[in-house]
Each structure stands twice: as structure tokens, then as C-alpha cells.
Amino acid sequence: MNGQNTALLTDLYQLTMMQAYRREGMSDTATFELFVRKLPPNRNFLVAAGLEQLIEYLENFKFSEEECEWLSTLADFTPEFIAYLSSLRFTGDVHALPEGSVFFQNEPIVRVTAPISEAQIVETRLINIIQLQSMIASKAVRAVLEAPGKLLVDFGLRRAHGAEAGLMAARAAYLAGFDGTSNVFAGKLFDIPIYGTMAHSYIMAHDDEAEAFERFAESLPNNVLLLIDTYDTLKSAQKVVALAARLAAKNIAVKGVRLDSGDLVELAKGVRSILDDGGLSECTIFASGDLDEHELSRMLEAGAPIDGFGVGTRLTTSQDMPYLNCAYKLQEYAGRPRRKRSKGKENWPGRKQVYRCYGDDGHMLHDVIAEETEPRAEGEPLLRQVMAQGKRIGAQETLSVMRERLRGQLQQLPPTLKAIGEARAYPVLISEGLQRLVERMDSEGL
Amino acid sequence: MNGQNTALLTDLYQLTMMQAYRREGMSDTATFELFVRKLPPNRNFLVAAGLEQLIEYLENFKFSEEECEWLSTLADFTPEFIAYLSSLRFTGDVHALPEGSVFFQNEPIVRVTAPISEAQIVETRLINIIQLQSMIASKAVRAVLEAPGKLLVDFGLRRAHGAEAGLMAARAAYLAGFDGTSNVFAGKLFDIPIYGTMAHSYIMAHDDEAEAFERFAESLPNNVLLLIDTYDTLKSAQKVVALAARLAAKNIAVKGVRLDSGDLVELAKGVRSILDDGGLSECTIFASGDLDEHELSRMLEAGAPIDGFGVGTRLTTSQDMPYLNCAYKLQEYAGRPRRKRSKGKENWPGRKQVYRCYGDDGHMLHDVIAEETEPRAEGEPLLRQVMAQGKRIGAQETLSVMRERLRGQLQQLPPTLKAIGEARAYPVLISEGLQRLVERMDSEGL
The missing domain is CATH 3.20.140.10 (nicotinate phosphoribosyltransferase)
Known part of the structure; x- marks a missing residue:
């Protein structure tokens, strides 16, 4: 400040x-x-x-x-x-x-x-x-109440109204019961847990998606969360299963995957089943993309097997009532x-x-x-x-x-x-x- | 920054x-x-x-x-x-x-x-x-287009999403054609004209509204803009007319009045007529309170004799699309x-x-x-x-x-x-x- x-x-x-x-x-x-x-x-x-x-x-x-x-x-x-x-x-x-x-x-x-x-x-x-x-805080608590037991992470800095808005929104969301933020500076200022993995650009900069996943896992072996919607989400989930076997030999586990577009309910169900069939029942599914408390409620009621959510713009701008x-x-x-x-x-x-x-x-x-x-x-x-x-x-x-x-x-x-x-x-x-x-x-x- | x-x-x-x-x-x-x-x-x-x-x-x-x-x-x-x-x-x-x-x-x-x-x-x-x-800027320009020739001032700092949001909104609104801001620090940082007069609290802290007006005019003789809606707007306009005569003897002119509540179209018409009848045709009317480009358009189409507008919350938060x-x-x-x-x-x-x-x-x-x-x-x-x-x-x-x-x-x-x-x-x-x-x-x- x-x-x-x-x-x-x-x-x-x-x-x-x-x-x-x-x-x-x-x-x-x-x-x-x-x-x-x-x-x-x-x-x-x-x-x-x-x-x-x-x-x-x-x-x-x-x-x-x-x-x-x-x-x-x-x-x-x-x-x-x-x-x-x-x-x-x-x-x-x-x-x-x-x-x-x-x-x-x-x-x-x-x-x-x-x-x-x-x-x-x-x-x-x-x-x-x-x-x-x-x-x-009054907006964030609504998501907390709608998604009990789910991991909730503030993703809002980029669309916040300036730096201070992003920092204070991260603080207020955490106060309201969020688990953490993607905002590094907020993590430092307020001692809030920080979360993050990779963006689509990381996948796109590689010639091959599976190769991108493997290189990332080797660089961050304790925190392997893979973004799987850049090209074809279900095919990508299959690549994750194949990769997990190779990584297991190096003692690296795939902790989770992230979905950021498409029909999140249907995709999460499809991905869950591919991961389970591939022996990755411990691998979590994290979702993001235009979320708010209404979307969380809808997806969970529809039985989406999603373990955590990144909530950004609509939270940080209090979009329905700014x-x-x-x-x-x-x-x-x-x-x-x-x-x-x-x-x-x-x-x-x-x-x-x-x-x-x-x-x-x-x-x-x-x-x-x-x-x-x-x-x-x-x-x-x-x-x-x-x-x-x-x-x-x-x-x-x-x-x-x-x-x-x-x-x-x-x-x-x-x-x-x-x-x-x-x-x-x-x-x-x-x-x-x-x-x-x-x-x-x-x-x-x- | x-x-x-x-x-x-x-x-x-x-x-x-x-x-x-x-x-x-x-x-x-x-x-x-x-x-x-x-x-x-x-x-x-x-x-x-x-x-x-x-x-x-x-x-x-x-x-x-x-x-x-x-x-x-x-x-x-x-x-x-x-x-x-x-x-x-x-x-x-x-x-x-x-x-x-x-x-x-x-x-x-x-x-x-x-x-x-x-x-x-x-x-x-x-x-x-x-x-x-x-x-x-994309929000502010809409107000600029709807109110040609009117004085437009950013009033948004208090409801902005933090300090930086308030500063940058003042800058962006000015860039889009606003005439200035109430935000003192934005005025200093960006060399933007700064506007401001008095709040309701100033009137309320005095036992008598007319006395508050007169004291204020004596303190700020070159910038006498009086807020007239704290108790009864039309009665207050009559007090302004009476005061103007006394101030004239001291070579002080009442430059304008501000309305901040009620039916701004009807009040502005009533106030304009009281001011004109009282010989204050040079005294301007400034309006504020929950304004945006739609309200400006509506009021001006309804013939409201308003010379300038303070636009705050709905601009600074880009309320309809934050x-x-x-x-x-x-x-x-x-x-x-x-x-x-x-x-x-x-x-x-x-x-x-x-x-x-x-x-x-x-x-x-x-x-x-x-x-x-x-x-x-x-x-x-x-x-x-x-x-x-x-x-x-x-x-x-x-x-x-x-x-x-x-x-x-x-x-x-x-x-x-x-x-x-x-x-x-x-x-x-x-x-x-x-x-x-x-x-x-x-x-x-x-």
C-alpha cells in the first residue's frame, strides 16, 4: 500500500x-x-x-x-x-x-x-x-457457501481495477473463506497461500502437447497440475494417463488437471472417467473460466466431479454489483x-x-x-x-x-x-x- | 504509481x-x-x-x-x-x-x-x-457524446476499486473528454483540472443553511458553488437569491448551485426559474447523484436546464460492464x-x-x-x-x-x-x- x-x-x-x-x-x-x-x-x-x-x-x-x-x-x-x-x-x-x-x-x-x-x-x-x-468479501462468501469442501482460488488480478484492487480482492476473498490466490504479491503482503500452474501459451509454445506436459512435470515435480483444454480436452486427458505411467518411473505424480473452456460439467465427467480408468483416481480436476457462485452451484448440482475452482473476473470486479x-x-x-x-x-x-x-x-x-x-x-x-x-x-x-x-x-x-x-x-x-x-x-x- | x-x-x-x-x-x-x-x-x-x-x-x-x-x-x-x-x-x-x-x-x-x-x-x-x-475511457466517452457542451466532472474516487482505480479512472475519463475530476491526487499526478465545492455535512454542521452558504462564500469567494438539496431544494434556491444580493455588496458572485438528489429534471427547472427571477441568470446548475450516460441523455431530452454533471460510481466502476x-x-x-x-x-x-x-x-x-x-x-x-x-x-x-x-x-x-x-x-x-x-x-x- x-x-x-x-x-x-x-x-x-x-x-x-x-x-x-x-x-x-x-x-x-x-x-x-x-x-x-x-x-x-x-x-x-x-x-x-x-x-x-x-x-x-x-x-x-x-x-x-x-x-x-x-x-x-x-x-x-x-x-x-x-x-x-x-x-x-x-x-x-x-x-x-x-x-x-x-x-x-x-x-x-x-x-x-x-x-x-x-x-x-x-x-x-x-x-x-x-x-x-x-x-x-460479500461476493466471495457466496461462492464459499455454494461450494463447501471445494478448493477455491482467486484468479482475478488481471481483470481487477488496478493493482490495489487485485491485492485487496485477494485479501478479501481469503478472509471470506477462499483457500488462496494466484496473485504473487498478495501472497507476500498478506501471507495468503499462492496457487498456479500453466497457461495455454505454455502448451502452444511447444510443438507437442504431451511433450509440454512432460517438460513441465520435470520442472515442477511436486506440483504437477496440467492444463488440458488447449486443443481437445478428452484426448488431452488420455495423454495425461499415458504420461503418468512414464512419470511414475521418476517418482513424479500428476496431482491434477485444469479445464478452462467448453462445457465444464460434461468435460469434467469425461475427464474423471478417463483418469479413473487410467488408475489416476487421486488426480484432481480443477476448473476455471467465467465462474461465479451461480456457475459453481449449477455445476455441482449437475454432478460435475470438480475438486476446485479458480474464480476470477466476476469475483474481483463484483460483476453483478460493482x-x-x-x-x-x-x-x-x-x-x-x-x-x-x-x-x-x-x-x-x-x-x-x-x-x-x-x-x-x-x-x-x-x-x-x-x-x-x-x-x-x-x-x-x-x-x-x-x-x-x-x-x-x-x-x-x-x-x-x-x-x-x-x-x-x-x-x-x-x-x-x-x-x-x-x-x-x-x-x-x-x-x-x-x-x-x-x-x-x-x-x-x- | x-x-x-x-x-x-x-x-x-x-x-x-x-x-x-x-x-x-x-x-x-x-x-x-x-x-x-x-x-x-x-x-x-x-x-x-x-x-x-x-x-x-x-x-x-x-x-x-x-x-x-x-x-x-x-x-x-x-x-x-x-x-x-x-x-x-x-x-x-x-x-x-x-x-x-x-x-x-x-x-x-x-x-x-x-x-x-x-x-x-x-x-x-x-x-x-x-x-x-x-x-x-470507453464508458466515459458515451457520457461525453450524450452531453455536448456540458461540464463533465469525474466524482468517482470514493466508490472506485481502490486508489489506483480512482486515479486511473480520473485519467481515462479526462482522456475521453471529461473536463476534470474531484480527485486531488489525480489532478496533481496528471495535471487534470480539479473541481469541488461542499458536501451535505458542511450544511448540516451549521445550525442554519443560509448561514452555511454565506460563510462558505466568504471563505472561497472566487468559487462559490452551493449545494442546495440538504433540506428543501426550492426553498434553498430562494435563500441563494437572497444571499446573492448581500454578497454582491462584497463583490462576491454566486457561480453555481448543485443538486444531488430528488427529481433532477423538475428541480432543475424550478431552481432555474427561481434563479432567473432573482436576477441570477449567470448562476449555473450542476447535478450529481447516480448519473450515467443514460441519465444524462434522459435529463437533457426532458429539457433539464443543467449546465454540468458530476458523474461518479457508475462511471468509475463501469457499472453496466465492469x-x-x-x-x-x-x-x-x-x-x-x-x-x-x-x-x-x-x-x-x-x-x-x-x-x-x-x-x-x-x-x-x-x-x-x-x-x-x-x-x-x-x-x-x-x-x-x-x-x-x-x-x-x-x-x-x-x-x-x-x-x-x-x-x-x-x-x-x-x-x-x-x-x-x-x-x-x-x-x-x-x-x-x-x-x-x-x-x-x-x-x-x-
Whole structure:
């Protein structure tokens, strides 16, 4: 993430507003909350992710000297304001859902409490960081739920929207339960298992497919996974059987084959039978090519004997819904709740907490969005403080802790919400206190 | 882009293939081409973009010492191979469509000719760089064509897929004819005009909307653009009229107002009439909020008196088609053309050039994909050499040159292709030489 965390990654209006706040002497404490206004179609729940990158961003927030010089060349800003920017750091408190938490519409997932200028200037990059990974984790978990026990690998880097998107998608997919990624740099940055074998070009560069397979096996004897759809998949599977006998003499086993085109269900059945007949029942079948949770579901229901899937473009771009309808809104300033009333964009004012209630069977019953200070008897509070006065609280969480958290929450999720089709919405209730607050603000015209 | 250009931004299989090539002594010259297999629905043409970032990546391609050490901890690689990686640079030739060029399905837009390992290892990031900007430029140009004479500003950073996506989308949108971006860092990196005023939070942090407007105007007297939809848009427009009189005494003019919610057509008409009646006919109306080319078209056809648009999420994520169906394929190795036959993914073999033919009226008639060495009498060759032996040829192009190129090509484009609806496909012909080559390869079973 180095080099990408400059404070200049923001919208110009954040700076023009800040200058106005400075001029007006408005420096009281503000609370902003990030939430998703409504769930996209085809998502019965969402998964929070990206908090670690947000904390890194906030801890390192600053404008460099060179950046301040550049800003001073823009017409809009006064020297006093530029001087202020040059020493600006983020000193606020942050509460958030831990990564790997399930969440729903209108629930605050990140809450920032800081002097208004600081809470405001971080808006753009804060949304940018949290939306991407939460969107990908929420997409990836659907494939995880549809293909239990199958090996799932992120293949998306090439079609991701830039380098950071590819890296963060690999992280978010792993957090959601994928087994690994093809992305080497993501493997290094996040200690995620890395997978990969060969492309069609490797086969095509050789004059003979069987020869290509054999040379590859000799080069990578512990990881022989052969791509068999370059010319004729079934014939190629027969070549694999013949090759396996020769390789066995060298103590090399063919671990698996990969299919990347054609009717994957029928081809997998044909290949499975050729491999089994050839004594290669241990050799796995891995499939890739335009896959998503719907395709996985369809193929597995059709009885495709496929052991693992490479999921790329449709995951990494969250193809059916490439953004979340999220907003980061001012909820309180100088101790007073605030409420936007723009049509269709009204929001619940004040500093809030989310409580989750469970039934006797351990399944989630409903969530309640409440005022932070509202006395409540029941429910598990979901937002935790993760930064105080600009510094991280506690130790950095590992990805495996986040994976475990999500795995546990999936067991608590009402089973109907795990379907890939649209389920009846999970109840998100508004507390009495919050409802009274809105009535009072409306009646007072606030 | 610093920090994001490590050679580790690749798929693991590129490295496993390379090691096999090394072991086999396969180091002959290969040619790979990047092309889009078919146009997405709702795109009658595409716009090439991202070449500048690709050249930077290729010129700086290397594995650092620390990265090589890390790679050596993975089980798959031999010390000899790691030593080779540590001195690896990209030494190949690159031909490409200049940025801002219109292109169509199957046309090579980048052609890499290099020792096979070099041409292979750069695949992942090459696609990643070119697809993103070409996809965004191809989306943005549709808004440009639908809103001639209107101010168009990219607002997408917050919902972009990470930082790089936001930066490159700002660049690609500007290249496609947008007037600027709200993205401050993109403004600095690419010298793109930056736009911005205020968010709802600024209004909400004040106890009184009119007071917020006045304070803002005093802080930014040369750029008074007021957001008027936080509470009641029409009432707010009346406050702007009242305020304008007071500001006039201080020699401050209200330049414009922004609408971000509600029925933008009706509100714009109402606001225009209030402003005009109040003597503010020079004050412009700017609209934002879930916009794309279809909304722009609809609003302008409905007579909305809107002078400019902020286009965010749907542009930056290319919401209706968040990827291009692109591929980077081996076309020639060791002097011999190569052809993949995977079902539905067959491609045209050999090293190729694209020729564009024009009618007497100056409009494009058709393109022809031909062998590079095929003698041809007619048409303008589109691919130009941009790198030789790993180094850039000629000077870096400016964004304004690219904008002008696209503007010129839009004038040559058959007018039907400029519609946002689906038009009859532009003819992309395959040369006789290429057809003969494929027949020969098929008959020889190559």
C-alpha cells in the first residue's frame, strides 16, 4: 500500500470545506458513520472487510511538504490553511465492526469521532478502502457457501481495477473463506497461500502437447497440475494417463488437471472417467473460466466431479454489483445530532451502536440500531473501538482470526440468508430511543 | 504509481512456466497480442487507454533483492531460477494503438515481441493496466457524446476499486473528454483540472443553511458553488437569491448551485426559474447523484436546464460492464504462428497489424486485421511501435494530444456508432493472408 496512502487521495471539496471551517473557527467534535443504505440485489447479507487498511491509512495520514507546496499553487487556498495542513494528523477515535463480521443495511460499520476537519478530510479514502473489500468479501462468501469442501482460488488480478484492487480482492476473498490466490504479491503482503500452474501459451509454445506436459512435470515435480483444454480436452486427458505411467518411473505424480473452456460439467465427467480408468483416481480436476457462485452451484448440482475452482473476473470486479450503496454521513456535531433530509437519502441521526440478538438455537434473530448511550438490556454490541486519539488500540488482527470470525457468524446466520437467491430480509430494527430522537428533531425542524 | 509496480504483481503460473522454459532452454522470441474478444453490450466501440502506465511498468520491470529472497522461500523455485529473476529486465519491442484510439473486437491493441519468458511474465499486469483505463475511457466517452457542451466532472474516487482505480479512472475519463475530476491526487499526478465545492455535512454542521452558504462564500469567494438539496431544494434556491444580493455588496458572485438528489429534471427547472427571477441568470446548475450516460441523455431530452454533471460510481466502476473480455495470447513463437483452439476462444494467429479504411466523406468504412508482413495497398496502419529493446521510443505523449486524437476519431466514426443504444456492428474484416494462414494451420493440424 506504500505510495498510495497520501492524504491527497481525497475530493477537492473536503479541502474547500476544511478551509471554511478553519475560517469560521468551527473545530468541535463531529461523529461520522459509514453505512450501506440498502443491500444490493443478490446479497442477503454483507461482510465487513478492509478495516486493517483503514487503520494504516489513518495512522499515517499526512500531507508531505512537497504536496503542500503543490496545494499552494492552486488558487483556492490561503497560506495559513496550507500551514495548517502541513501539520495535520488524524487524532480521532474510531469504532468499527471487526473484519469478517456479517452486517446489514443502515448499520454503521465504521464510526469516526474527531475534530470536524479531520473526520471530514478522511471521508473519500475511508469509503474507498472499506467499500472495496466489503464488496468483494460479500461476493466471495457466496461462492464459499455454494461450494463447501471445494478448493477455491482467486484468479482475478488481471481483470481487477488496478493493482490495489487485485491485492485487496485477494485479501478479501481469503478472509471470506477462499483457500488462496494466484496473485504473487498478495501472497507476500498478506501471507495468503499462492496457487498456479500453466497457461495455454505454455502448451502452444511447444510443438507437442504431451511433450509440454512432460517438460513441465520435470520442472515442477511436486506440483504437477496440467492444463488440458488447449486443443481437445478428452484426448488431452488420455495423454495425461499415458504420461503418468512414464512419470511414475521418476517418482513424479500428476496431482491434477485444469479445464478452462467448453462445457465444464460434461468435460469434467469425461475427464474423471478417463483418469479413473487410467488408475489416476487421486488426480484432481480443477476448473476455471467465467465462474461465479451461480456457475459453481449449477455445476455441482449437475454432478460435475470438480475438486476446485479458480474464480476470477466476476469475483474481483463484483460483476453483478460493482459497488455498494454506501455513505459516510455527519451524525453529530458539537454534541448535537444532525440529520440529512435529502429525498431518498434520509438517515438516522446521532452516535450509534448496533446490537445483535440471538434465539435459543443460537441463530441470529434481529439487529437493533440504537443510540450509543441508550440503555439496553439485550443484544451483543457489534461496534468496537479500534482507534483512540489517532492510534490503534490493541494488536493487529490476523487474517485467520477474521476467517474464523466469519465462519462462526455464518453458523449463526439464519439458514435462509445463505441461499444465493433472494431471501426474506433479515430484520434490522430501530430502537425506541432513536425513533424518539427523530420525532423530536422533525418536530423542532432541526 | 510508485510502489505498485513490482514485478510480483503477477500470477504464480507465470513464474512456474518461466522456470520450465529456463530448464528446457526455450528462450526464443515470442509475440503476444492483447485484444478484446467481443464488444460488451452497450458499447459500439472502445477507446484505447493506459499505454503510458504500461510503458512505465515495462521500463521499470524488476524483482528487488528482497523480493527474490522471499521467492526463494517458496518451495517451487530453484536457486538458479531465482538468480535469473534477480537480473531480469524487459528487453522487448512493443507496438500499440496510441491512447485515445477507437478500436473494435479482435483487434490487437498491444503487441509484445520479446524472449518468451519476458513476454509471458508481464502478462498479468499488462492486462490489468490496459483493461482498466480502456474500459473507463470507453464508458466515459458515451457520457461525453450524450452531453455536448456540458461540464463533465469525474466524482468517482470514493466508490472506485481502490486508489489506483480512482486515479486511473480520473485519467481515462479526462482522456475521453471529461473536463476534470474531484480527485486531488489525480489532478496533481496528471495535471487534470480539479473541481469541488461542499458536501451535505458542511450544511448540516451549521445550525442554519443560509448561514452555511454565506460563510462558505466568504471563505472561497472566487468559487462559490452551493449545494442546495440538504433540506428543501426550492426553498434553498430562494435563500441563494437572497444571499446573492448581500454578497454582491462584497463583490462576491454566486457561480453555481448543485443538486444531488430528488427529481433532477423538475428541480432543475424550478431552481432555474427561481434563479432567473432573482436576477441570477449567470448562476449555473450542476447535478450529481447516480448519473450515467443514460441519465444524462434522459435529463437533457426532458429539457433539464443543467449546465454540468458530476458523474461518479457508475462511471468509475463501469457499472453496466465492469470488465472487458480481453485476452493476451501467444501468436508466434520461434518464428512460427501459434493458434489456441479452446472452444469459444479460438484466435487469429501470427504477428498482426490493423488497417483502417475511410470513405470519401471521411468516415471510417471498415478495419482489416492482417498479417504484419502481408502486402496491402489500402488502409491506415493503426499499431505503432512504442518500445524498442525495452526502451520507450520518442517522447511521452500528453493527455491533451490523446484527447485531440479521440476527438478527431469521433468525427470519423460512423454516426450510428455514437448512439448509446446498440448499433449495427462496425465491420472488422480478416485479411485474405490471415484466412489462408489459418486454413493452412488447420489442414496441417498445427
